[in-house]
Amino acid sequence: MAQPCTQRYSVWNECAPGTGQVSVLRAAHRREPMGTFSLIVAEGHWSNYSNHTVKGLFDLLSDLLKSNQHSYKYAQFADPNAFASCIKQLQNKTHKYLYIGSHGYLDGIYGANAANPLTYTLIKNRINNLHGLYLGTCLFGRPEILTKFLKDSELTWCAGYKNSVDWIDSSALDLAFWKIFQIYNTQKGKKVELSMIESTLRELRSKYSSLILELGFNVAIRRKDKQGKEFIELAF
Numbered sequence: 001m002a003q004p005c006t007q008r009y010s011v012w013n014e015c016a017p018g019t020g021q022v023s024v025l026r027a028a029h030r031r032e033p034m035g036t037f038s039l040i041v042a043e044g045h046w047s048n049y050s051n052h053t054v055k056g057l058f059d060l061l062s063d064l065l066k067s068n069q070h071s072y073k074y075a076q077f078a079d080p081n082a083f084a085s086c087i088k089q090l091q092n093k094t095h096k097y098l099y100i101g102s103h104g105y106l107d108g109i110y111g112a113n114a115a116n117p118l119t120y121t122l123i124k125n126r127i128n129n130l131h132g133l134y135l136g137t138c139l140f141g142r143p144e145i146l147t148k149f150l151k152d153s154e155l156t157w158c159a160g161y162k163n164s165v166d167w168i169d170s171s172a173l174d175l176a177f178w179k180i181f182q183i184y185n186t187q188k189g190k191k192v193e194l195s196m197i198e199s200t201l202r203e204l205r206s207k208y209s210s211l212i213l214e215l216g217f218n219v220a221i222r223r224k225d226k227q228g229k230e231f232i233e234l235a236f
Helices: 055-066 080-090 120-124 143-151 167-184 190-215
Strands: 009-015 022-028 039-044 073-077 097-101 103-105 108-110 132-136 157-161 217-224 230-234
Touching (some): 055 167, 097 167, 120 143, 132 143, 143 217, 143 230, 167 190
Parallel strands (some): 039 097
Antiparallel strands (some): 009 022, 103 108
């Protein structure tokens, strides 16, 4: 008979409160925390008629990779002022990557109101000291926008979608990206940073090429030629 998987769950004996009797409890397998996820998730308010959120996806990813759900930072925004405020508060020396999950269109990103969007300039002014930016939105992550973010900042890479994307399909690719990237995220430094994103994209390309093409996913990367001159290259 097949043995049950015990990686995520374990069973142990514990005294039932006030009885002195031993009862068998099933609970999440308790592991020691394994550090931070180096990630800030800023999520727009998707709808006034639902509680849709990507937080559960990143909670799961954090738990699986770091043994707790609190290794990344999370905030929700409804308008540009709220976005600017939460990014200012959450940025520090440890969390160097920003994921923005929200509605997007050709000229910007918005939380609760399309008439009051996060413009390119607003986002650009809030990504100081970050190494990577991931635009988890429809349409706004066009190659020219990804490239412009790198030209106007010190980002090593910027990722996003140029197409209007399905929630489930794009969430699957988001999770795959951050799962793979975090595995390589073990060292520091610009050269290591470039190696991390290159290794991540190599693995993504080998496993998810059809989904990448369908969603219009791309990543702009800052590189240097043999003479040390910087240039920007698109991964796909």
